[in-house]
Amino acid sequence: EPEVTQTPSHQVTQMGQEVILRCVPISNHLYFYWYRQILGQKVEFLVSFYNNEISEKSEIFDDQFSVERPDGSNFTLKIRSTKLEDSAMYFCASRSGQTYGYTFGSGTRLTVV
Amino acid sequence: DQQVKQNSPSLSVQEGRISILNCDYTNSMFDYFLWYKKYPAEGPTFLISISSIKDKNEDGRFTVFLNKSAKHLSLHIVPSQPGDSAVYFCAARGSSNTGKLIFGQGTTLQVKP
Numbered sequence: 518e519p520e521v522t523q524t525p526s527h528q529v530t531q532m533g534q535e536v537i538l539r540c541v542p543i544s545n546h547l548y549f550y551w552y553r554q555i556l557g558q559k560v561e562f563l564v565s566f567y568n569n570e571i572s573e574k575s576e577i578f579d580d581q582f583s584v585e586r587p588d589g590s591n592f593t594l595k596i597r598s599t600k601l602e603d604s605a606m607y608f609c610a611s612r613s614g615q616t617y618g619y620t621f622g623s624g625t626r627l628t629v630v
Numbered sequence: 631d632q633q634v635k636q637n638s639p640s641l642s643v644q645e646g647r648i649s650i651l652n653c654d655y656t657n658s659m660f661d662y663f664l665w666y667k668k669y670p671a672e673g674p675t676f677l678i679s680i681s682s683i684k685d686k687n688e689d690g691r692f693t694v695f696l697n698k699s700a701k702h703l704s705l706h707i708v709p710s711q712p713g714d715s716a717v718y719f720c721a722a723r724g725s726s727n728t729g730k731l732i733f734g735q736g737t738t739l740q741v742k743p
Binding site: 521523548550558559560561562565567572573608610612617618619620621622623624 | 664666671672676679724726727728729731
């Protein structure tokens with residue numbers, strides 16, 4: 518079964534450092550998303566991406582965050598200057614245009630120290 | 631933002647019995663609802679969905695019921711199995727066209743052998 522692949526599975530970074538979280542969505546999917554889940558809280562929407570541009574972003578997705586689909590297969594989330602409160606599981610997801618259900622990746626656990 | 635609420639943080643049932651997980655929402659513009667299951671250290675996995683124009687959708691042991699007037703949906707698992715033990719998230723498709731999902735807080739289901 519096709520999978521969404523995320524790397525790394527765990528990233529530890531110093532506060533103020535830049536991090537890039539990587540995702541390879543399912544190849545024929547058209548819509549791409551990043552969500553995050555802070556420990557013990559709900560899964561929260563960050564950003565949606567379609568046709569090589571951001572289609573919607575949440576208030577969490579401020580100027581410190583950016584997304585890119587540099588080569589038609591990878592989909593990255595960059596946090597420019599990490600803060601302690603950015604520590605969370607970050608999930609990438611993709612969907613085809615045919616369904617509303619997403620396929621999620623296994624997540625990247627980001628720990629900011 | 632409490633548009634989707636799962637008021638029971640946990641549920642414990644005996645193997646073979648019915649599990650009923652509940653979800654309430656406040657936004658009448660939601661047009662599609664989904665249930666996801668999540669194991670530790672994995673991403674959410676799509677289980678079953680329902681359009682707002684229906685009141686029931688069934689897939690094997692899983693049935694989702696939607697009561698639009700009460701803004702309530704429920705997931706029934708019959709019969710429950712120990713492998714069903716996981717966190718279950720209710721999600722609603724936002725009113726934008728981006729496919730953004732709004733998640734509840736999740737309910738941890740434990741099925742005892």
